[in-house]
Amino acid sequence: MYFNYTIDGKKLYTNKERGVTQLTNHFTKEEFDCKCGCGNGDIVISEKLVWELECVREAYKKPMRITSGIRCLAHNRKIGSRDTSSHVKGLAADIHCTDMWTRLELVRRLLRDGEFERIGINKQFIHVDVDYDKPRGIFVY
Numbered sequence: 001m002y003f004n005y006t007i008d009g010k011k012l013y014t015n016k017e018r019g020v021t022q023l024t025n026h027f028t029k030e031e032f033d034c035k036c037g038c039g040n041g042d043i044v045i046s047e048k049l050v051w052e053l054e055c056v057r058e059a060y061k062k063p064m065r066i067t068s069g070i071r072c073l074a075h076n077r078k079i080g081s082r083d084t085s086s087h088v089k090g091l092a093a094d095i096h097c098t099d100m101w102t103r104l105e106l107v108r109r110l111l112r113d114g115e116f117e118r119i120g121i122n123k124q125f126i127h128v129d130v131d132y133d134k135p136r137g138i139f140v141y
Helices: 047-060 073-078 100-112
Strands: 002-005 011-015 020-022 066-068 092-096 118-121 125-129 137-140
Touching (some): 047 092, 047 100, 047 125, 100 118, 100 125
Parallel strands (some): 118 137
Antiparallel strands (some): 002 011, 011 020, 066 092, 118 125
């Protein structure tokens, strides 16, 4: 394992054997990368988003699988999302969730242990973002 550093001097932990960059104790950069494999272009995942998710994960004490983080515009359009999606700005993540109890537990944690004021509920995932250009609240897909 060796260290990489961000522009502002923060450490990023890179595990060469696994080929991943650890952003926090529980999340890697690769979990947030665009699923089309484009390399994300100029889009960088929001540090605030990742740290708020880490706070929730610490309190939740169970794994949280990120199903979508950064999306390039081409991938975002391919899956039928709007060009104004917070994902294309690196400000959003979708957390895998398919049952009612887990959904309730996660929403409680997201509101209590994270500073999320914008949450979307889908039967397959919970969307969270830190996009302050969008209205606050809870919405349903």
